[in-house]
Amino acid sequence: MTRAPPSARPKVRIEEVARAAKVSAATVSRALNNPGLVSFALRTKVDTAAQALGYVAHGAARALASRRSRALGALVPTFANTIFSDAISAFQRRLEAANYTMLLAAFDYDPEVEYRSARTMIERGVDGLMLVGVTHDPRLFALLDASGVPFVQTWAPAKASPHPTIGYDNAALTRMVVDHLVSLGHRDIGMVAGVTEHNDRVRARIAGMRATLQLHSLPFEERRMVFTEYRLGAVRDAFREMQGRGPLPTALVANNDIVAIGLLLEAQAQGIAVPRDLSVVGVGDLEIAAHLQPGLTTVRTPKHSIGTLAAEYLLARIDDRAVSLPAELALELIIRGTTAPPPDRRKDPSP
Amino acid sequence: MTRAPPSARPKVRIEEVARAAKVSAATVSRALNNPGLVSFALRTKVDTAAQALGYVAHGAARALASRRSRALGALVPTFANTIFSDAISAFQRRLEAANYTMLLAAFDYDPEVEYRSARTMIERGVDGLMLVGVTHDPRLFALLDASGVPFVQTWAPAKASPHPTIGYDNAALTRMVVDHLVSLGHRDIGMVAGVTEHNDRVRARIAGMRATLQLHSLPFEERRMVFTEYRLGAVRDAFREMQGRGPLPTALVANNDIVAIGLLLEAQAQGIAVPRDLSVVGVGDLEIAAHLQPGLTTVRTPKHSIGTLAAEYLLARIDDRAVSLPAELALELIIRGTTAPPPDRRKDPSP
DNA sequence: TTGTACGCGTTATCAG
DNA sequence: CTGATAACGCGTACAA
Numbered sequence: 001m002t003r004a005p006p007s008a009r010p011k012v013r014i015e016e017v018a019r020a021a022k023v024s025a026a027t028v029s030r031a032l033n034n035p036g037l038v039s040f041a042l043r044t045k046v047d048t049a050a051q052a053l054g055y056v057a058h059g060a061a062r063a064l065a066s067r068r069s070r071a072l073g074a075l076v077p078t079f080a081n082t083i084f085s086d087a088i089s090a091f092q093r094r095l096e097a098a099n100y101t102m103l104l105a106a107f108d109y110d111p112e113v114e115y116r117s118a119r120t121m122i123e124r125g126v127d128g129l130m131l132v133g134v135t136h137d138p139r140l141f142a143l144l145d146a147s148g149v150p151f152v153q154t155w156a157p158a159k160a161s162p163h164p165t166i167g168y169d170n171a172a173l174t175r176m177v178v179d180h181l182v183s184l185g186h187r188d189i190g191m192v193a194g195v196t197e198h199n200d201r202v203r204a205r206i207a208g209m210r211a212t213l214q215l216h217s218l219p220f221e222e223r224r225m226v227f228t229e230y231r232l233g234a235v236r237d238a239f240r241e242m243q244g245r246g247p248l249p250t251a252l253v254a255n256n257d258i259v260a261i262g263l264l265l266e267a268q269a270q271g272i273a274v275p276r277d278l279s280v281v282g283v284g285d286l287e288i289a290a291h292l293q294p295g296l297t298t299v300r301t302p303k304h305s306i307g308t309l310a311a312e313y314l315l316a317r318i319d320d321r322a323v324s325l326p327a328e329l330a331l332e333l334i335i336r337g338t339t340a341p342p343p344d345r346r347k348d349p350s351p
Numbered sequence: 352m353t354r355a356p357p358s359a360r361p362k363v364r365i366e367e368v369a370r371a372a373k374v375s376a377a378t379v380s381r382a383l384n385n386p387g388l389v390s391f392a393l394r395t396k397v398d399t400a401a402q403a404l405g406y407v408a409h410g411a412a413r414a415l416a417s418r419r420s421r422a423l424g425a426l427v428p429t430f431a432n433t434i435f436s437d438a439i440s441a442f443q444r445r446l447e448a449a450n451y452t453m454l455l456a457a458f459d460y461d462p463e464v465e466y467r468s469a470r471t472m473i474e475r476g477v478d479g480l481m482l483v484g485v486t487h488d489p490r491l492f493a494l495l496d497a498s499g500v501p502f503v504q505t506w507a508p509a510k511a512s513p514h515p516t517i518g519y520d521n522a523a524l525t526r527m528v529v530d531h532l533v534s535l536g537h538r539d540i541g542m543v544a545g546v547t548e549h550n551d552r553v554r555a556r557i558a559g560m561r562a563t564l565q566l567h568s569l570p571f572e573e574r575r576m577v578f579t580e581y582r583l584g585a586v587r588d589a590f591r592e593m594q595g596r597g598p599l600p601t602a603l604v605a606n607n608d609i610v611a612i613g614l615l616l617e618a619q620a621q622g623i624a625v626p627r628d629l630s631v632v633g634v635g636d637l638e639i640a641a642h643l644q645p646g647l648t649t650v651r652t653p654k655h656s657i658g659t660l661a662a663e664y665l666l667a668r669i670d671d672r673a674v675s676l677p678a679e680l681a682l683e684l685i686i687r688g689t690t691a692p693p694p695d696r697r698k699d700p701s702p
Numbered sequence: 703t704t705g706t707a708c709g710c711g712t713t714a715t716c717a718g
Numbered sequence: 719c720t721g722a723t724a725a726c727g728c729g730t731a732c733a734a
Contacts, residue, residue, distance in 0.1 A: 029729055066710090067710075079436040101454055119407070293616070378720060380713060412711030
């Protein structure tokens with residue numbers, strides 16, 4: 001398929017539509033973008049002409065004249081797991097309804113790449129930007145400030161940043177989880193988390209875990225904390241790493257469902273019975289969580305809402321409409337089969 | 352967070368950079384976009400000035416003047432499963448390297464939505480478009496033709512369409528799978544496929560299955576074919592639907608790994624042993640396939656290559672460079688633990 | 703309600 | 719190699 005140069009594009013311009021409808025270009029523009037300002041007769045005439053000629057407005061010219069690109073950018077750490085895809089999907093769907101377009105880029109948890117991508121997007125003239133998390137390259141904030149492009153951060157509660165942010169409280173999330181485990185009688189709880197570098201969500205969850213254990217007067221030894229990348233192979237390695245540090249805790253808190261599944265898989269491979277010998281909790285409530293055998297106890301996060309609200313916030317800001325962001329979105333602990341009282345090691349299972 | 356109107360953006364324009372560098376705007380433009388055309392001294396002067404002022408080119412103006420947006424569009428059926436995310440990721444990465452931006456939209460297997468999204472993207476001035484599959488709304492082809500925007504179709508072999516297409520042979524895919532199963536001794540093979548409407552990949556796979564069975568002089572009764580959506584719950588229903596039609600076949604070909612996993616889950620729930628009582632094959636080789644117990648036999652598809660090659664093709668077309676697309680990309684059958692000889696029902700397991 | 707005329711910020715053309 | 723100047727295609731005050 002080696003085709004010839006794309007020759008001249010038979011571009012229909014507004015001028016030609018105007019001629020066909022026997023009106024001025026200005027009227028065509030109005031009829032198409034602001035039908036209310038034009039008499040009904042003209043409006044239909046213009047519509048017909050535009051339709052007939054297959055007129056498609058030239059986005060760049062329109063953006064230049066109107067100072068609005070009708071495009072929003074979204075910057076996510078990765079497409080590799082489904083963690084963000086629900087939010088992205090909701091975001092795009094909301095934009096679609098508003099006749100906006102989404103520019104999307106993944107930055108692989110690298111702030112430098114994130115900064116460059118953001119820069120490119122701003123250069124492309126996005127009217128707003130959706131970010132993940134609240135820790136970013138300082139240059140990114142400077143750029144955002146200088147360009148005046150509205151932006152929202154996501155997956156963190158409003159209080160996590162002086163900038164507009166939408167999400168839930170990651171520390172509260174692990175608190176729910178730990179409370180659940182403690183109420184089941186667990187006193188020796190470990191955590192398998194993602195890499196904390198450039199990831200405020202993980203850091204907050206770890207902090208939440210530590211604080212909650214302290215609240216329960218339970219220790220959180222360093223050996224109970226192990227880090228992993230979000231690949232099943234890596235998670236299984238992490239599991240064995242923790243085993244290498246001595247007898248496993250009775251419960252493991254995973255940073256997300258992917259990690260939880262990795263733990264389950266490794267436990268299964270080793271013949272460790274879940275939840276009899278070990279309880280496991282995930283985060284995210286991926287579709288598969290409910291279908292596993294036993295079902296994965298996890299925290300349902302408002303992925304969809306985050307995407308929709310982020311879009312709505314940006315859209316409102318663009319229109320100079322007042323918007324208030326919720327302080328934080330609700331989480332829901334979904335108790336399924338991977339959590340149970342710990343195997344009795346000492347005495348009573350719960351107070 | 353109800354902020355004041357976004358006041359004036361302190362936009363630095365090329366004019367100011369020119370003044371600061373004591374050159375003309377034209378020279379600034381050249382120095383930045385075509386450094387080769389400018390003397391070294393000026394180039395550095397301009398670079399310094401631009402840096403100092405924090406100059407960021409105005410994308411719309413640039414696009415209008417240069418007739419190039421440096422943005423490519425990608426239209427995929429869904430973000431919901433990871434089937435396309437690898438390809439998208441590779442696509443975007445390749446664009447990034449070329450200083451291009453990706454516009455992305457999902458159309459939920461609805462050709463009407465696909466058409467509208469494409470239209471929006473073309474209106475936004477994308478320099479090229481990546482499509483999935485070879486069946487699209489005729490209006491989409493008309494639009495593509497009228498606008499002259501280069502495009503590639505993906506996930507199908509070149510021969511599947513008169514238009515540039517990059518992917519693999521979906522019929523050959525099921526042929527590999529069926530050959531494998533037959534060589535194991537299976538003679539009663541069923542298929543659990545996705546909805547065929549607007550999905551040429553699924554149709555080709557079914558055709559491949561039918562043809563291959565015929566080649567082996569094996570029947571393919573209608574009751575051996577069941578359809579499902581790509582949600583685990585739906586897949587499990589489909590499994591039971593097939594059971595409702597009589598004794599299960601000895602092997603089930605799934606349309607993709609998601610479906611395969613659903614089948615595995617339902618089999619497990621029912622106590623049907625895989626692969627002893629039932630063999631299952633997937634398509635896609637998702638990360639989890641290798642980690643399941645037993646490992647999922649599946650076909651590895653060139654997800655990454657598809658994305659990269661699609662980007663490269665479009666980039667080349669834009670530059671009027673000659674490009675040749677491969678006739679088709681290679682597939683690899685990954686034999687793991689979910690396939691084995693069928694439980695003996697009659698006599699010899701294989702010829 | 704409609705048309706005229708100008709401006710949006712760059713890049714490309716064409717002299718010099 | 720550099721500078722002036724004319725597009726690029728549309729939106730929108732302003733005038734009619």
